[in-house]
């Protein structure tokens with residue numbers, strides 16, 4: 001497990017970090033009995049499908065940056081990135097039951113680099129260097145709701161499924177910037193959009 005983890009983040013993982021990830025996985029599975037956090041079908045594949053899938057995003061942004069994870073749900077990818085040691089990360093999620101769970105994880109794992117915000121990202125203020133969002137909204141919608149919070153030199157790191165190319169084409173009608181679709185290390189059909197300098201196109205006429 002640790003080998004795969006080191007592989008996807010392209011760096012070493014300490015025993016302490018591995019142990020915290022295992023604790024988080026156990027908390028998530030326990031909480032999944034109370035609220036629907038991950039699908040029943042994906043429970044057996046928790047590590048590859050959710051944890052490694054989240055962990056791979058670490059290599060695509062600077063650890064020292066201020067990170068924002070929109071629509072974290074049970075902490076994917078935000079809590080995984082926090083455990084792996086990004087300097088500061090805000091997890092914004094409107095559903096109170098989910099943020100209560102996230103706060104319990106922060107306490108149990110003694111994490112001091114995480115801020116949990118209950119609410120929609122549209123209500124959030126602040127500025128961030130890296131924004132992630134997994135299975136939350138279309139690219140176009142994510143740029144719409146996240147752009148006001150992004151720094152000028154900031155970077156979007158957005159895991160996307162098979163629809164990545166189509167979604168990007170659609171988003172580029174309204175948004176311009178530098179866009180790169182990277183392969184996912186955990187799903188051959190999925191892509192991760194890494195984007196920077198994203199700004200709204202000037203309206204014609």
Ligand SMILES: C[S@@+](CC[C@H](N)C(=O)[O-])C[C@H]1O[C@@H](n2cnc3c(N)ncnc32)[C@H](O)[C@@H]1O
Nearest residue numbers: 070071072073076092093094120121134135136
């Ligand atoms: C399908 S879940 C995905 C959760 C998690 N990112 C994952 O990969 O498992 C989408 C999450 O986005 C949250 N969400 C939806 N609209 C949002 C918004 N405007 N601001 C913040 N979170 C939002 C939902 O409450 C939900 O928890």
